[in-house]
Amino acid sequence: MPLSEIYESVQEDLVKVEDRLKAVSQVDFPWLSELLDYSLRGGGKAIRPALVLLTGKFYDYNLDCLLPMATAVEVYHTATLVHDDAVDKSSVRRGRPTINKVWGEDKAVLLGDYLFAKGGELVATTGNLQVMKLSSQTIMTISSGELSQSFNAFNLEQTRQHYFQRISRKTASLFSLATESGAILSQAPEKSIQILKEYGCNLGIAFQIVDDILDFIGSEEELGKPVGSDLVQGTLTLPAMLLLERYPEENPVKRLFQGRDKQENVRLAIDLIRNSSIVPECYKVASGYASKACHSLKSLPDSVSQRALTELAEYITSRRE
Amino acid sequence: MPLSEIYESVQEDLVKVEDRLKAVSQVDFPWLSELLDYSLRGGGKAIRPALVLLTGKFYDYNLDCLLPMATAVEVYHTATLVHDDAVDKSSVRRGRPTINKVWGEDKAVLLGDYLFAKGGELVATTGNLQVMKLSSQTIMTISSGELSQSFNAFNLEQTRQHYFQRISRKTASLFSLATESGAILSQAPEKSIQILKEYGCNLGIAFQIVDDILDFIGSEEELGKPVGSDLVQGTLTLPAMLLLERYPEENPVKRLFQGRDKQENVRLAIDLIRNSSIVPECYKVASGYASKACHSLKSLPDSVSQRALTELAEYITSRRE
Numbered sequence: 001m002p003l004s005e006i007y008e009s010v011q012e013d014l015v016k017v018e019d020r021l022k023a024v025s026q027v028d029f030p031w032l033s034e035l036l037d038y039s040l041r042g043g044g045k046a047i048r049p050a051l052v053l054l055t056g057k058f059y060d061y062n063l064d065c066l067l068p069m070a071t072a073v074e075v076y077h078t079a080t081l082v083h084d085d086a087v088d089k090s091s092v093r094r095g096r097p098t099i100n101k102v103w104g105e106d107k108a109v110l111l112g113d114y115l116f117a118k119g120g121e122l123v124a125t126t127g128n129l130q131v132m133k134l135s136s137q138t139i140m141t142i143s144s145g146e147l148s149q150s151f152n153a154f155n156l157e158q159t160r161q162h163y164f165q166r167i168s169r170k171t172a173s174l175f176s177l178a179t180e181s182g183a184i185l186s187q188a189p190e191k192s193i194q195i196l197k198e199y200g201c202n203l204g205i206a207f208q209i210v211d212d213i214l215d216f217i218g219s220e221e222e223l224g225k226p227v228g229s230d231l232v233q234g235t236l237t238l239p240a241m242l243l244l245e246r247y248p249e250e251n252p253v254k255r256l257f258q259g260r261d262k263q264e265n266v267r268l269a270i271d272l273i274r275n276s277s278i279v280p281e282c283y284k285v286a287s288g289y290a291s292k293a294c295h296s297l298k299s300l301p302d303s304v305s306q307r308a309l310t311e312l313a314e315y316i317t318s319r320r321e
Numbered sequence: 322m323p324l325s326e327i328y329e330s331v332q333e334d335l336v337k338v339e340d341r342l343k344a345v346s347q348v349d350f351p352w353l354s355e356l357l358d359y360s361l362r363g364g365g366k367a368i369r370p371a372l373v374l375l376t377g378k379f380y381d382y383n384l385d386c387l388l389p390m391a392t393a394v395e396v397y398h399t400a401t402l403v404h405d406d407a408v409d410k411s412s413v414r415r416g417r418p419t420i421n422k423v424w425g426e427d428k429a430v431l432l433g434d435y436l437f438a439k440g441g442e443l444v445a446t447t448g449n450l451q452v453m454k455l456s457s458q459t460i461m462t463i464s465s466g467e468l469s470q471s472f473n474a475f476n477l478e479q480t481r482q483h484y485f486q487r488i489s490r491k492t493a494s495l496f497s498l499a500t501e502s503g504a505i506l507s508q509a510p511e512k513s514i515q516i517l518k519e520y521g522c523n524l525g526i527a528f529q530i531v532d533d534i535l536d537f538i539g540s541e542e543e544l545g546k547p548v549g550s551d552l553v554q555g556t557l558t559l560p561a562m563l564l565l566e567r568y569p570e571e572n573p574v575k576r577l578f579q580g581r582d583k584q585e586n587v588r589l590a591i592d593l594i595r596n597s598s599i600v601p602e603c604y605k606v607a608s609g610y611a612s613k614a615c616h617s618l619k620s621l622p623d624s625v626s627q628r629a630l631t632e633l634a635e636y637i638t639s640r641r642e
Binding site for chain 1: 453
């Protein structure tokens with residue numbers, strides 16, 4: 001099912017989120033306006049705002065709170081991308097030059113700071129203390145996940161447990177902020193809040209695993225960035241971990257992480273992973289998390305939202321970009 | 322008057338802020354803990370937390386709100402320093418190697434993000450919506466001020482108005498957040514909130530002007546960083562502006578900004594500024610803002626805080642580090 005169908009019940013309100021994102025760029029300083037516009041019009045899939053709105057639909061669908069929150073999670077997401085690209089010195093994102101590539105790393109750092117703070121301001125307009133605290137804590141979690149990734153770059157001694165812990169923090173936490181805040185702001189009962197939070201968390205893990213698979217099997221055109229970026233950055237993801245487990249002695253990932261023949265070993269690792277059962281195995285792990293996500297929804301009232309969130313989990317594990 | 326005397330009435334509570342700052346470093350991940358500890362134990366003068374507490378003393382001195390806010394402004398301040406150093410690629414701050422120097426720019430960016438979010442979490446514990454919104458807006462203002470500085474690096478066509486606007490945003494806004502939030506959280510009447518906000522703003526401008534003077538006349542030991550850093554970064558500050566006004570034709574700042582003989586021209590500019598009336602003129606401007614700050618306090622009840630804030634303005638315009 002295409003995203004547009006999954007989003008159908010909130011499509012109209014997603015347009016309003018889009019408008020609010022455009023309004024974020026309308027500031028007094030033309031140079032800031034340009035940076036904001038460029039970063040916020042990246043053409044993302046709006047999964048996080050959709051999660052806020054779809055979870056909000058289970059109970060009291062109050063747009064006064066849900067719209068700023070949906071906008072905030074997208075602004076936060078953009079902030080993390082801008083900083084990630086600066087930190088990784090990436091040149092391309094979604095097929096376009098990154099902020100750091102066009103304007104320099106210094107501008108990217110400061111723009112990201114502005115966006116994080118703008119996210120905070122938007123969350124403040126919900127008037128909900130719990131969601132405000134949760135949002136700050138989520139950004140702390142994401143930053144510490146990113147730091148963990150950075151500290152473990154080119155480290156071969158990482159277990160799957162490390163991997164899942166890291167992606168829970170750097171990716172799934174923002175998904176669960178979206179679903180948990182959507183639930184809180186629509187006055188969901190405590191039990192439902194926990195269920196929707198758990199859904200977001202498992203969905204986020206599935207999403208990141210697929211992202212990590214695509215980094216090996218996608219084309220540069222589909223990915224909007226070079227294939228094998230994670231390996232080049234020294235980030236050990238699930239497919240590379242499985243390759244290491246399979247060939248513990250002679251292994252291109254091992255040689256690469258030890259600093260030998262970068263290009264050649266990235267190419268070799270990509271080839272080995274593509275032509276093995278590693279890819280379906282990783283997809284199986286991702287699907288496991290997606291199923292877990294959907295399973296938790298079953299105790300919620302049957303509704304358009306429940307079906308949309310279930311379809312979204314399906315979409316996420318079969319996406320190619 | 323030394324700072325310890327000015328702070329006397331809140332000294333005990335500043336120790337509590339210090340304890341809370343130490344608690345910020347107590348996290349589960351040893352590598353994050355180390356970074357936080359290093360960045361937060363920089364040995365600053367705790368001016369911003371003192372401002373929160375001193376302004377809070379005018380009315381209902383409620384430490385449940387004031388302590389987290391005082392801690393938050395110091396955490397925010399630290400976050401801006403960590404990112405500034407990363408952006409400027411500075412090696413030394415307060416006599417110690419910077420985070421980016423020791424751990425790399427990537428870690429500095431992510432640590433700064435964590436600190437900004439931690440600041441937000443602390444502000445959220447005040448339970449005050451107005452202060453939460455104000456805090457996010459202040460970080461937006463600071464980032465846009467820093468961006469403005471970055472976009473105008475090596476630009477000779479800047480007026481004093483640009484300068485004052487920029488330092489209002491990048492420095493004074495955090496001072497005024499400290500005083501305004503101290504006032505709000507102590508249930509000050511609206512008029513007093515405005516007065517204390519204005520005090521913070523003028524004090525912050527005075528503070529930054531003195532900072533910009535010291536960058537030329539201080540010693541490396543006093544500054545804890547190389548002399549003339551601003552010029553090296555292409556930042557046009559008040560003393561350099563006055564030098565440009567004085568010698569519009571042949572001028573080392575002009576040559577430097579045009580990319581000629583960097584070292585030689587920085588040295589020349591420092592010498593010319595030190596041996597001219599520019600330094601006392603700049604101090605006069607700073608004192609003007611400090612006086613303005615103190616003047617606005619006169620309509621508040623005569624109190625220990627009023628005297629301390631007046632002394633603080635005096636201290637700030639005569640400090641050497």
